[in-house]
Amino acid sequence: MKTFARNLPISSGYNLVGALSHIPAGRPFRAFRLWRLLTGERGLGGVLFVFVALLSIVPLARLSYAALVVQGSLDLDRIVDVLAGRRVIEATINTVWISVSATVLATVLGTGAALLVGLSDMRARTVWVFGFVLPLMIPPQVTALAWLQAFSPASPVLGPLGLSLPPGTRHPLYSAGGIVFLLGLYNAPLVFLSVRASIQRLPASLMEAARASGARPAQMLRDIVLPLIRGGILAGAALAFVSAIGNFGIQAMLGIPARVPTLITLIYRQLNSYGPSALNDMALLALVLAGLTVVGMSVTGWLGRRGDQRVDGAAHPPRLPLRGWRWPLGVLAWGYLAVCLVLPLSALLGTALVTGYGQVLSLDTITFDNFTNALFHHQGLRQAFITSLWLTVLSVVVLIPVAVALGYVLTWRRTWIARALRLASEMAYALPGIIIGVAMILFFLRPMPLIGTAAYGTVWVILAAYLSNFLALALRPILGAYGQIDRALDEAAQLTGATLFQRLRDIILPALAPAAMASAILVFMTAINEIQTSVLLVSSRAQTIGPMIIFLEEAGSSTLAAAVGCLMVGLVLLLMGISLIFAKHLPQGVLPWRD
């Protein structure tokens, strides 16, 4: 009765339409309802469009404009001048070869790991996958710090072996090779995840047919499996490239002391330079970096598309027995984890437990002062952590509902607006965070129209950058879950007369809840330790915890930096652990660290 009363104005309108067009009774009623729903969705689409446009399209457009146009004129001489500068050319060349080499390393490691995990009957796979993917979740500046500490006397592994560096020697990681090495290790899990997903889609019968044709496992791998997962390998390579080229943490921590300039460190240093067109030059460099990123993505995308094979069927691939290879491969696989996880992290912990860098960790020197300092006494750290925490919480609170609504539009409404929204959010995610940082500076530098003061230098700019940067990250698990919801559920609710908002709340959200939770955790983990964008946006008024490690390390407080790094890793592990509790309700592949 109640709904009827509510619909009265509409049903009285139907008489008129009915009289005019002889449509059978009931039809116009539905038609009106449909119209109302359409406007509801249009409204939603509009709001989302404005949201994404404000956060990604407009700032990026502003960036391009500032890069090319100075004081209202397109000055080609200036552009050539800047780009032809010796430092810029050197940094560009470094950026390209370092990112490409790191991508090759990551691709080889990640593909090998995915083949081992996806196709063999390796033991303790779940634990190994967790360990292999873990480095991806650790903030890169912490990884860099941990690896730097690995050769310190406090390292519980190399220290007692006498393998720590004698004082005065140059650290081997302070070099271009060191950057390649760490970027490659850091991004290997990205390739791993992409390749593993391809392997899981590979029909078992294609491999069995090869065996039945007489192919040995190695031949089958070479002739059947690798060609068929090429798309996945190259997609992973594209991710690794984008991640490597935009990885500020590792490039800054190793590259600046080693005097290996890359575009990203150049942009960072440009921030502190003065001059009439300093900001424009920074924007220009950011544009070059963005261009390189797009080129890298396009090349890998093109290579991958040529080999794109429509592989369908959900049969799980067979597990090849390792037999005699079990021991050698097992030693290799677990040895890799030991080197890539235990060695740096234990060193980080070791350094955090001594009072001064270079001390040997022993019962006499052990101290918890660094931890108590970091947690309770250091004013700046505490402030930064609190800022990061509420910025992160706010980002999650805004992004998850937006992602749920956006997922609805993207999954079930195939309009050009949906595609544009998707592209814009992916773009903002794929472009190195520092570019978003530069765009935000430019966008918020001028006084805001209504408020009258500039937002630059406040936490709100950082929040805007987070929202822009992480929308695609929040979107991914949610889109995955939408793919598993039967659309008829939503349509059935639509037929009962539920509005879009009611359907999202009552039908979609319950089915989506685990994915939304996973999405929230991913955003939380990434944002809480974020460095790429915030390093440009922090000011004396607004500090976040992510860049703190670099500042502490630059200021010579290695042990305090190590303690902060340990706390960050602890936080990441805690969140990953929490996520595993409800992992069984999630669609497969939403939590990367779960096999």
Add this chain to the structure above:
Amino acid sequence: MGAIDINGLNKSFGQTQVLQDVSLAINAGEFVAVLGPSGCGKTTLLRCLAGFEQIGSGTIHVGGRAMSGPRMHMAPEDRGIGVVFQNYALWPHMTVAQNVAYGLKIAGMSRRDRHARVTHALALVEMGALAERRPADLSGGQRQRVALARCLAMQAQVVLLDEPLANLDVHLRGALEDEFAAFHARTGATMFYITHDQSEAFALADRVAVMDRGRIIQFDRPEALFRQPRCETVAGFIGEGRVIEAEDIVPIGAGRARARVLGAEVELRCAPSETRRKTARISFHPDDLDILADPHRTTASGIGADITRATYRGGYLRTQMTAGPQNRVALTMNIAAHAGIEPGQHITVTLKDGWVIPEARQATG
């Protein structure tokens, strides 16, 4: 060369036993169909034969060579067995010719010989013109031919096929069945053909192994399965068979016996070893029933029945009726379409033919 010998095969996945004491002796060059409902273990049996699954106990010999047995397992690539997968498993990144040539390449055949062999195989399945196509650009029927050409080129002496027609529409099936028969005639290979469709099995196979819940319950020629089912399960499964109770079975020699069915005196076929029994189960098919010309004349061999439903099937009427005490026994009969038959009518039918199911021996259960 291609004889298959499976002996006492058992296979479990964890706690559930999927194959139980399966034994089959298949002659070289024979076309054998394995018939059974979905989930009864047909695919598992095929995968054990091909070597994709390790077996629990028992032995598998092909062409006299031990393939699987206690503590031994020959890898699939060493068995030389051809497999046609349900979805054909054509490698999407290779052309038709490359698909067919792959096994030869692995075997180390020279490029020239390979080319000749592939051309010949593709010509035989009339796919020569499409050799450079990708599998994605082929129709379902063409894909099947490529899968067959792959086995042809390898000259496999044993070819296993797992429900190759299950994914195709009905119109294609008939034509493709002929292709399997032609392939068999051409190669003389032993064919091990899995299906859940009896008409397919009967159309193609020399002998059919009927499977149920992981066991082979009868392995025989199609007409023997139809006319002399060894147990009630086979009798009820094959050709819409009907199994009912009969009384006072008296063998009269020459494989025949007299019995009383639903009150009528009838003569049935029986096993030579059949003995005088008080009761037995008998089987027959819808075509074995016939309507008596004069419905009011009751004879000793007439069975009274009430029609419940008559459906026009083109060419004949499928007539469902109930008979026996309290009309408890449901019967189905196919009769000429023009017979004036309506639901509610009382008629008299005779059982022209039937088979006395032999008494269950201890071994089969």
